Amino acid sequence: MSDKARILCGSSLAQAQQVNIIQAVTAIVSKGYRPPCLTVILAGDNPASAIYVKAKQSACESVGIHSKVWRFAKTASQAELMDAVHRLNQDQEIDGILIQLPLPNGLDADALLDTLDPSKDVDGLTPYNLGCLLRRNPRFIPCTPLGCLDLIHQSTQDISGKRAVVFGRSLLIGRPMALLLEQYGATVTVVHSKSRNVPEISRQADIVVAAIGQPGLITADYIKTGAIVIDVGITRMGNSIVGDVHESVSNIAGWLTPVPGGVGPMTITKLLSNTVKAAQDRIDHMEKRTSPAC
């Protein structure tokens, strides 16, 4: 085939969505409220985490969201971090709290997430919010799968009745992605390290979401002609960033996200929109509480 896949450009979609986010922030401020505020808890000195947190702060700034980073040494104790989460939960000036993962060795991320107020959990990773996603009335949905869903919708293809294959069963991406696609009517298969005959399974899919972090693993042999392919994988190789999807796929897929410029900008944009949502919910709740009784 000489036809090349159409590009599902995350950068331009993110930019368009950020215009709406700026409008929402402006509306909040023009009503006399403070701007939405996100606080990131960053423990340890993982270089990738430092880069991600910086990118999140810069994105917040560009849309008018205030952001703070609470930094902790990699020797910080569980109690210190628990205390930080408790204080941020109570702080009326904070709308969203994000615990940057992974935490340094010896710290228990689940126990920390258990203490996080679900109404400030803009990453959607507290058990309460995950449970609401499972029962289909989610409040906050993890940012990466939420961004992937928008990219799939960009293809203008109906998801309902389609076959979808999700590579990877992580809590941050694979499992919530499968639930979202299923909620939109797709017939979803999750493949992972124990799966057999993976190319054969993958070739049945109209929609493929790859989130395994193995550069170029998904070759043309895995893809049905015309499929929508979403490449979540990010691996740094020297000075470049490489996805899970091999370049040969662009000759066979119908739609394809680039790396970089695909899922990455959408993940950050969803963090922004979740933070604005948290702020709006707080304001709605406040206004409801102070409105005169009928």
Add this chain to the structure above:
Amino acid sequence: MSDKARILCGSSLAQAQQVNIIQAVTAIVSKGYRPPCLTVILAGDNPASAIYVKAKQSACESVGIHSKVWRFAKTASQAELMDAVHRLNQDQEIDGILIQLPLPNGLDADALLDTLDPSKDVDGLTPYNLGCLLRRNPRFIPCTPLGCLDLIHQSTQDISGKRAVVFGRSLLIGRPMALLLEQYGATVTVVHSKSRNVPEISRQADIVVAAIGQPGLITADYIKTGAIVIDVGITRMGNSIVGDVHESVSNIAGWLTPVPGGVGPMTITKLLSNTVKAAQDRIDHMEKRTSPAC
């Protein structure tokens, strides 16, 4: 084929497990504690619900678990039920609380489950417990999928690497079942009302779990030779109970659960074991709190 599928008998597995449950209850009582206690909230006059609740009470009695039913008229208000859940949450004499679903029209089951203490949620349906299942450190798992898992294990076949197809995407069965099978290493596909080419998808599966409530829909045409077939469907037809799996499947499947006597007794048994677990956790927590410091 003249070979008949081996029967995965839920009745005898349930009986064997109930022997262990009786031992656990006896151990609790012999330590001087009261027996585990389950309270069911039953609102309205749905005849099927009345039958299920009676069966649960009778099963509790047979293993030494105390049970109570709090009955409400079908005109009961949301506030009345919320108040009941609050009181049961506080009551130290109650280990497990089960809200019998479906609730009468006009009542909000999700809002009611939101108020239920997760440590007493023996049905595993609060958002917190669902979220813990999604992140793979579940405390209470919904009873039917948990029972199905034990029946699959009865076949002594390794689940890891197998293809599994779950029919139905309900919160009570399909979605948690898919997560459990995936956790055990299966490659899982969930099919539902929007799915296409279902027999073809189903024929790829080594493990089929049918939970759609359409009598006899799953015919031999849906099943790969030698597959494990779990029939969750229960439809009352006249005086008999009929499953989702057609009788022709017994000539092609390797293992098959009967209806009745398959999944039903396992669901009730898992409610019993979850209730004992809730009681044991409470006792452990109490003993830990009162033990002298080292």
